Amino acid sequence: MARRTKAEAEATREALLSAAEEVFFDNGVARTSLEQIARHAGLTRGAVYWHFKNKADLFRAMLDRIRMPFEELVAENGATDASPLETVRLGIQLSLLRLEQPRHRRVLAILVHRCEFFGDIDPLAMQNEMADEACGALADYFACAARLGHLRDDLSPVIAAELMQAMLGGLFHDWLRNHERFSLVAKGRELVDTQLALMRRA
Structure with a gap:
């Protein structure tokens, strides 16, 4: 009972x-x-x-129902034994697949477009918290890639993480304004693969 x-x-x-x-x-x-x-x-x-x-x-x-800690995405994707840059690629791919689901899209649209500062609700602080969490996780993987010699010598792990975060943020906001214009997954994969190729040591 x-x-x-x-x-x-x-x-x-x-x-x-x-x-x-x-x-x-x-x-x-x-x-x-x-x-x-x-x-x-x-x-x-x-x-x-x-x-x-x-x-x-x-x-x-x-x-919280749609939060996607990067480490959980990595574990779910089975990318724990992959190289750091491949782990980043696979983790982001899974996050893009999640974001295209109606619930994730609706909740994030509420946070970005339908939520004003109100009482104890501060949408900008919440967005910053989520962005900082993602950027911190990316920086850890890029730091590991740098130690292994996989990252370009002239690119710091922090800048690499900020570049990736900025690109993904711009892509997400473009898609959220009109999600029928393009596939977030398809466009995201193309942009992420291109950016990682530019970051990788030749």
């Missing part, structure tokens, strides 16, 4: 997060109330407060 109750509670939490995605996307974060989210999920506002302290807590939980 306890297991069933726990499963039901988790199902309720997931339903609220999915409802929040849809209502935030339609209305924007500031103009969405917890009451609206509860109604959209077919639940009461009390159910929302059982699982989340406030709207900011719910918003962060929604973001």
Whole structure:
């Protein structure tokens, strides 16, 4: 019985997060109330407060569902035995595949385009946190590549990571504005392969 109750509670939490995605996307974060989210999920506002302290807590939980720590992507892709630069390539490929999924695209569109600074919700700080996390992971792999002699001598690991992060950020924002213009995966693979080739020691 306890297991069933726990499963039901988790199902309720997931339903609220999915409802929040849809209502935030339609209305924007500031103009969405917890009451609206509860109604959209077919639940009461009390159910929302059982699982989340406030709207900011719910918003962060929604973001956490689509967070992709680079080390997890590497492990999932089976790239743990690959060279550092190949590991970067494979990890980014998997992240691009994830980003093209409707949930990831919708949540990130909310964060970038439909979320104003509101109460405890600071969308720029959240975007910076995610970007810094990704850039730090990339820098670690580029540092390993440099130690192995795989990276160009005139390119520091930090600059290599910042170049890759800047390219991916620009690509992502171009795609997010109109995701039907091009395939993020296809264009991303082309650009990443080209950039890694330019970074690699001849």
